[in-house]
Amino acid sequence: MTPAINLAKKKKVTHNIHQYEHDPRAASFGLEAVEALGQDPARVFKTLLFCVNGEPKNLAVAVIPVDQKLNLKQAAKAKKADMADPDIAQKTTGYVVGGISPLGQKKALPTFIHESALTQDMICVSAGKRGLEIELAANDLAALTRGQFVPLCG
DSSP states (O other), X not given: OOHHHHHHHHTTOOEEEEEOOOOTTOSOHHHHHHHHHTOOTTTXXXXXXXXXXXXXXXXXXXXXXXXXXXXXXXXXXXXXXXXXXXXXXXXXXXXXXXXXXXXXXXXXXXXXXXXXXXXXXXXXXXXXXXXXXXXXXXXXXXXHHTOEEEOOBO
């Protein structure tokens, strides 16, 4: 079990686990999950970390559909934002890049979930390992991460 799965179980959140064989040659972890699980890309979300105001350790989490790109201006709400250094992201969350889950991170970070998640009955996010996804309701994800729904793409 990963910290993400343990958190969902502890909080008694309805969820499903999906596992697949990760291909280390995959160009996109998220699109690999879509293909391997036969899911609609609108239901599978990736977890991205970004740093706010140019401070590499001042991190926040964006959860967006795997086929979308993060708009850093929207994510930062008019503040300066850059993608996080992968090494810092791994140390801060306790997860490896490509398996970073928005759930059960070592340090609670501000979390922003793309508003389109609310249009889906259930969404999939990384469960904390490459090749492992957790499916849950978007509102449950928000409750577990203290996340808020905002426009993040476009």
